[in-house]
Amino acid sequence: MFEMKKRRALYVYMRGLKQVNQLKKFGDIAYISNKMHYVALYVNEEEADDLLIKLKKYRFVKTVKASARPDIDPDLGDQHDDVFFEEYDQEQANQAASAEATTDHQVDEDK
Numbered sequence: 001m002f003e004m005k006k007r008r009a010l011y012v013y014m015r016g017l018k019q020v021n022q023l024k025k026f027g028d029i030a031y032i033s034n035k036m037h038y039v040a041l042y043v044n045e046e047e048a049d050d051l052l053i054k055l056k057k058y059r060f061v062k063t064v065k066a067s068a069r070p071d072i073d074p075d076l077g078d079q080h081d082d083v084f085f086e087e088y089d090q091e092q093a094n095q096a097a098s099a100e101a102t103t104d105h106q107v108d109e110d111k
Contacts, residue, residue, distance in 0.1 A: 006045035009067035012055055013038045019060045026051055037062075045070070 009030070012023060014037050023029060027043035043051050048066060055064045 006070065007042050008045050008048040008070055010041045010043055010048065010052060010055070011038055011065045011067070012041055013062040013064070015060050015062060019058075022058075023055075026055065 010027070014020075017032065017034065017037060017039075020029070020032060020039060023039055023041055027041045029039055030042050031040040033039075052064050052066055055061050
């Protein structure tokens with residue numbers, strides 16, 4: 001039976017794009033940016049750390065960054081949209097109350 005392997009994207013920033021063909025032996029090239037000189041390379045999760053070190057040794061490579069997407073929890077844990085809106089509403093209510101208090105204080109001083 002077919003089993004899906006975990007993959008990770010490596011973003012390889014290069015000095016030039018002449019050596020892009022050399023990166024094909026490490027994984028699947030998903031995207032090449034001509035303007036920013038980087039390549040999005042998909043590799044197996046088990047090999048990602050070893051390849052990251054190996055790619056940094058090439059002279060035409062400036063930096064290599066691994067994608068953090070597999071490490072991020074897509075459900076945001078216990079956080080929900082309502083929590084963010086409740087905090088915003090609470091801040092707005094506090095600001096309105098403090099604004100009222102300052103205007104009441106100013107009215108008392110005018111009398």
